[in-house]
Amino acid sequence: MESRVNKNVLSLIEGDITKQDTEAIVNAANKSLRGGGGVDGAIHRAGGPKILEECIKIGGCETGEAVITTGGNLKVKHVIHTVGPIYRDGLHNEPKFLEDAYKNSLKLASSKGIKSIAFPSISTGAYGYPLEEAAGIALKTAITYLKEHTDIELVRFVLFGQKTLEVYERVLKRLTQIAFKCPA
């Protein structure tokens, strides 16, 4: 599914983040930046030891922040590592931290002149963020960023499994209908 924001594209696909041909992909990392399971494990396995070496040099990353390395053996030039919140009950600033993870990744991409970027569904695996809520925050943050900045031409969400893709599609349809009914 694809949606246009100004002249730029927001797209949702099912797939594997490590296979993307965008200029950058985003890693759902942890604060230590030392690798882990899920997307993080897949990126380090496919990207090789160079990415981990760079992460170790950087030292760490706070929740909601983002840092950048090269893409190692991946097709992409850059990997942006961000840390989403661990979901407790929704009352510990989880929505704000999740929004920051997306926003700061996009800002960092812009600052490096990156024009296309692929995101996984941050925090919705090991970190336990309820999928529908997380999808709302992810998509709203991307749409707002694309409305306010024209430099990033493609934001692609790469969702693992058909079910996750369907939830994102449903949420995006709802958001774009709202936008259509109430033009800003």
Ligand code: AR6
């Ligand atoms: N491509 C795209 N999406 C994937 C892939 C892949 N190759 N593999 C898994 N997913 P998670 P989190 C989906 O757990 O919740 C790590 O250990 C997955 O199905 O990777 O932010 C880190 O080191 C889910 O929908 O990230 C941290 O400790 C989504 O990606 C912690 O997990 C996110 O799941 C971060 O947890």
